[in-house]
Amino acid sequence: MIRDAEATRARLLAAARREFAAYGIAGARVDRIAAEANSNKAQIYHYFGNKDGLFDAVFTGIVEQVVTGIPLDVDDLPGYAVKLARGYDEHPDILRLSTWHRLERGDSALVEAAVRSNQTKVDQIAAAQREGRLTTHYPPGVLLALVLHTAAVWASTPDELAGVIGPTSPETRHRLVHDAVRALLSA
Structure with a gap:
């Protein structure tokens, strides 16, 4: 179960990264993110609270990528x-x-x-x-x-x-x- 949860979270983050890069926060759609991640909106809200929380998680990942990379x-x-x-x-x-x-x-x-x-x-x-x-x-x-x-x-x-x-x-x-x-x- 843990492995599936981690995989779902990773797919959501990857799909959200592409969506936010293309449309920003206001233009991003959680329906598109969920569909691309082969998940559902409920999982987004479960893992990240809301669309803003999802963006924050994506952006924190970007910062870590640049800082450590x-x-x-x-x-x-x-x-x-x-x-x-x-x-x-x-x-x-x-x-x-x-x-x-x-x-x-x-x-x-x-x-x-x-x-x-x-x-x-x-x-x-x-x-x-x-x-x-x-x-x-x-x-x-x-x-x-x-x-x-x-x-x-x-x-x-x-x-x-x-x-x-x-x-x-x-x-x-x-x-x-x-x-x-x-x-x-x-x-």
Whole structure:
């Protein structure tokens, strides 16, 4: 019974991740999620309480995926940014779900795992700056934000700009991210 419950919960989370990435919280439909997961709405309410609870579970999973999957390397911030960029290429729903979270849950409580992870990264950057291993041109939090946003630049580029830029291969995009972060560090 436990194994079936875990499998059902996992199917619901996977289906919800796709649904929320496509439609956001307001546009997502629990009927579609349940059908895709080969389950029913009652199971969603049993495991997650409501649609908002289901979104929170999906978003917490995304945060854990990024936090544990791509650890910060203060001695290779360009390489770290490229790993993030590759992750966004492989999982485009990550930024979509983050955007939906900001748009539809902006007034909700902060995701503590993300706050702790960001604080740890800022602390690591600050220590590397004190040790002379990183530029002090930017405060540690600003440097982290610049690296994170540079890593996400291609994944968040509007189609209207991407069409003007022209097609670029993933390898070219990743090289540009690497070079841009390296340039930040030489400031």
